[in-house]
Amino acid sequence: MNDLDHLVQAAADEFSAAATPADLENAKARYLGKAGRLTELLKGMAALSPDEKKTRGAEINAAKQLVESALNARRHALAEAELELQLRAEALDVTLPGRHRGIGGLHPVSRTMERIEAIFGSMGFDVADGPEIETDWMSFTALNNPENHPARSMQDTFYVDMKDAEGRWLNLRPHTSPMQVRYARAHAARYAGRDPMPEIRVIAPGRTYRVDSDATHSPMFHQCEGLWIGENVSFKDLKAVFTDFCRTFFETDDLQLRFRPSYFPFTEPSAEIDIAFASGPLKGRWLEVAGSGQVHPDVVRNFGLDPERYIGFAFGMGPDRLTMLRYGVADLRLFFDGDLRFLSQFK
Ligand code: DAH
DSSP, X not given: OXXXXXXXXXXXXXXXXXXXXXXXXXXHHHHHSTTSHHHHHHHGGGGSOHHHHHHHHHHHHHHHHHHHHHHHHHHHXXXXXXXXXXXXXXXXXXXXXXOOOOOOOOOHXXXXXXXXXXXXXXXXXXXOOOOSEEEHHHHTGGGTOOXXXXXXXXXXXXXXXXXXXXXXXXXXOSSSTHHHXXXXXXXXXXXXXXXXXXXXXXXXXXXXXOSOOBTTBOSEEEEEEEEEEESSOOHHHHHHHXXXXXXXXXXXXXXXXXXXXXXXXXXXXXXXXXXXXXXXXXXTOOEEEEEEEEEOXXXXXXXXXXXXXXXXXXXXXXXXXXXXXXXXXXXGGGGGSOOHHHHGGGO
């Protein structure tokens, strides 16, 4: 190796060692700058003979070209590395799922509630809302369920250790039936001067509470009450209305209804309403969907109406149950666990 080979090698080594463009420019200055080693060699040729100048000049220029190409190669490599770093920092995995806000959807029980309201709405029923913390009188007494009567234990009520302004004990309503009384009393008061009074036709959906918890019972559940009172409303109207409702709700005429004699203090006679599908996985099984009956005269009296004149029917159904049947859900608790994997299937 002659001196020029050494110089080229040294320059190449320094360039390789430069970790940044600034380091590289400093290294370049040491070889190609005004006071750089190659520049000094060229200056040193002044003392040579013309022949020597020619050969030495060619050698130095060749060495200079090698140094310059080593410099350019390193510049290129550093620029590439920098770009690589930048790309990595800004890396974007286009295969990742997007981070978006779901648009959400209605809870399956809310869907059922909306269906119930729409169907009864189309039959001329009003929709009423009422308090979930009720008085003892509304929950029981007004519904012909006197204090200390054993029928009160049909419902495992959550009592509230508190009385209202009039000194009446409070509870978390165990059914929506108190809404019959609230709505009918308000209606009777509003139309006090009208003879005959316009018919009462209302449903009252909402949350209800009982000390109960298993796969088909939840301490909080839903009910929807129905009430139709007029001068000439009979059990056959109940049958027609409820049959129509069930067939519309389940979107099939292949459905049977059975009115099975039962007991409720607030109706006489009383019936449980069972349905049976003509096809599908539940084919032929009687499924209880509601309690119902002709409103008891004592209850009509508590509405503020004359039971000799006004008569009608009431029913109370379970929207949670209807939702389970409609979607084939076996465990009621799934509705109230708030697990999006379950709930998002109903969007
Ligand atoms: N309130 C009853 C219950 O929770 C259901 C019910 C039965 C409501 C008969 C009614 C009715 O309006 O007429 O079990």
